[in-house]
Amino acid sequence: MDSLPVTNKNWRTTFERIEKFISNTYFTDVNLYGRLYGERQSVDDISTSGQTGRISYETAIGLEYKRATIGQSFGPTWATHWFLICINIPTEWIGKEVHLIWNSNSEAMIWKNGVALQGFNNDRNDFIISKQLREDQLSHTFHIEMACNSMSGAGDHFIGPPKPDKMFTLSTCQIAIFNRQVYHLIQDLDIFLCIAKELSEDNPRKYQALYTANEMINLSRNHESTGYSKAHSLSSEFFNQHNGDSQLTVHAMGHAHIDTAWLWQYDETKRKCARSWASSIQLMDSYPEYKFVCSQAQQYEWVKDSYPELYQRISKFVDDGRFIPVGGTWVEMDGNLPSGEAFVRQFIYGQRFFQKEFGIKCKEFWLPDTFGYSAQLPQIMSSAGIERFLTQKLSWGLINKFPHHTFWWEGIDGTKCLTHFPPADSYGTSATAADVLNSVGKLKDKGRTKNTVLLFGFGDGGGGPTEDMLERLDRLKDVDGIPKISQSTPDQFFDVIEKESSNLCRWIGELYLELHQGTFTTQAMLKKKNRKLEFMMHNIEFIYSMLVAVNDIKYPSMQLDNMWKKLLINQFHDVLPGSCIELVIQDALKLYDEIETEGNSLLQLGIKALTRHKDNEGEKEIFIINTHCWDRSEVVTLSGDIFKLTQPKNKKQKTDIKTALNSCGETLALVEVPSMGYSILQSPEDKPIPCTVKIEDEFAIMDNGLLTAYIDRTGRVCKLLHKRTGRNAFKEDASEAFYGNQFVLFDDVPLYWDAWDVMDYHLETRSPITNIKAQTSITEDCGLRCAVSYKLAISEKSWIKQDIVLDACANNLVFNTQVEWHESHKLLKVEFPLDVRTLNATYEIQFGHVQRPTHGNTSWDWAKYEVVGHKWADMSEFGFGVSLLNDCKYGFSAKDNVLSMSLLRSSKSPDANADMGTHHFNYSVRPHTGTFQEARVVQAAYDFNNPLQVMAVKSPTLDAKIMSYFKVSNPAIILDTIKKAEDRDDALVVRLYEAYGGHSTGFLITSLPFQHAIRCNILEELKPTETIDINNGTIQLHMNPFQIISLILSFDLI
């Protein structure tokens, strides 16, 4: 070094000199990268199986193999090709590090003797055959399983729909001597480049890094080992200059975010897990500090079933605390759309799996890539033994920057959880010096905390950490000017920040992502099935719980577990939100069909068992079940042979049943059923006021004594009179075409994320739909129900047909809607301009509700131009309000007095056919006095989604013609779920929540002979100090606002 002349240095030329010295593209004939490999030889003995499906290794090795060549193409998309390669390494290579280099421009897995060794992809083409070749390692035989897809599927561009006929070329299959000394120097120089680039100009380390790297090139330019060694000593000197005590610590954790399905199907994910996890644990021997965090119990179960040998090896690393299960859920589910009980089941199935397999209960909720987070999550995760939460997705928000990275997140009930957003704003960094610097530089809570997380490893399609990443972390561990790095577990990180937590700020309410709001609407069929089947699971569990209690009939636990798991997997954050490819939609719909078929059969059997029917004996009777915890009185449709059962047996006998024959020849009956119970067809004492319909002055006028609706020729409800207050629910504004039930079409062209995003500017493209195909006409007028129908053209190809229905005694006007939808980048909404002045609208979420502004005072307010809600949304002023109920929609917007619901989108990526075709959905409006709580909107929305179960049953031998198993004395307390206890056959679990947002007391009353009640968490772990008295079947409840309580009720001692 002393002999080299001192010269002036130009920043740019010096910087780019270093870049070129390690470039894998330029000057490789003379640069350092060109020396990374020594001798190379092609592997000539390659043979292939031809195209197969996703078969096991055992099947694959039995196949016939034919010669394959480099340059040969394999396909089509999603096919699998197996290869057999036989390698003979020259004896001269003994003592050297020898790699196999494989590049099939696709994903692949290398196998030997049944062991899945490592994944290949574009980021990982090397497999280390030996770090120091021995004499007995000269011959090798491997199998390689080539999957004809890339890490991100097979689209033309990142989120483009997959091309079915893609071919993948085998471009490299070689063995080579690997020069580890060169590799280390490349890593050193790469880091210096990054430090020189990232540090600010007033930081001397920026220049030291650049100058050190420059000197290293001077020393190693002749490519002699001694020069390399001298260069390496220079770098070591730099890396050994340590940090002071004040430096912040970055807790680095290896990770491979694997989408359970997205641009590929569930079945490919099974292999992605195996490839990523095999690669990940393969690095563990060489890098003893390295730890890998891994979520989603479902993926563990897949690997356990399909790769038992790999799973065993993984389990050992789990025991060692290096392969770390995180999250505690079955899959990384969407954070907005699943019901409260579905959230609960994610944790039950996830935590129980990890407990059973590894004796581990996750302490942190892990959802780095989901599109917003419900304000009910802190309470649910806390009840699953989880008080900590990690995500980073809010960094994607377009409008406002979230003000914290480490903070207390407080849910609607007041439960707090310690939350961290890794400041590098990614769940898949490459652990570069830039990532490490960003982990501290971008931290919003400097001064409050000295610790952050860095997740490293390729993600989405899997891949995980690479050797390069671990080498970088090793070098940067404790270097002056760079944050300290500790390869930590989530527990270690959260334990440390918990100690600092008294300084942390609080964020109350939902974590709203200001992006991806289209996922509340895209792929309407998935959303519809999800809602329907969540209720079906509720009904089945209620009925079989009663059977366990009353008839001592076995609970179908295994079947229900399988059905739940299918429902939960479809709630994955790229499936239910609708951001996946068409093949995944087909898979998801198949799973829904399976649940539905099995569920229907369970329901039929269950109802028959509950009525203790006797086949072939006696008369049929109509049995009606109410699975909700309040009495119901409503009009039901009795189809088929049920009609004659409602008629008097002889003419003299007077029926007390309020029935009518509708225009389809079905019987309608106004029935009464008690809370969580049944009745053999029974009607209310009082005769209902009949509903009427007439056409007058271009309006169809429907009236049931509670509501009068004036509907124009295009189906718009120009006036909805609430008789009790005399108020019109809607404010007319003919000049702007704002009417009740006005369909509107918007241009829906996102900036990039097609299936995901509804942009703010769509609001500038409002276009009312008024083109009549069939004007309003009366289609039902039978006293118990009246209806009018009409049809509108949306475009030449698309149309809407709607029945507007009013039932006797109903407080809702119902809109049963069919849409034939063939649009491109259009969004269909329906609007209700309410005659209500309020600054906030209320939306149902899981086990509660949230309020969001109807104005745009601040950027945080107007950024909520499209929001999520579940079964209802409401706008109320003092004394009066209007609710909008739905049976399968989730996207809403409220601007000034206009409440809108998003109905259909028409995105083209990643599913080119998303939402095309026929849709059926229902919604209703409910004007009310007082608050939505006083108007029992919560209950009405449950009922709207879950019609009474009606069945004709032969000879029921019930003790009573009417029965209520459970009721709750206070309507603020909803008994949402009844199920058999997970670990006991003689106990039930009931889950209740406070729905109104206030302190509520009341009684849970049961007619079942329970002896004991005890509080438990959602995992059904008992709280022995919280035994609760049951007096004559009555349990007193004291609930805090939005509190969720689970109780185990047993017939014997607990």
Ligand SMILES: [Zn+2]
């Ligand atoms: Zn994801």
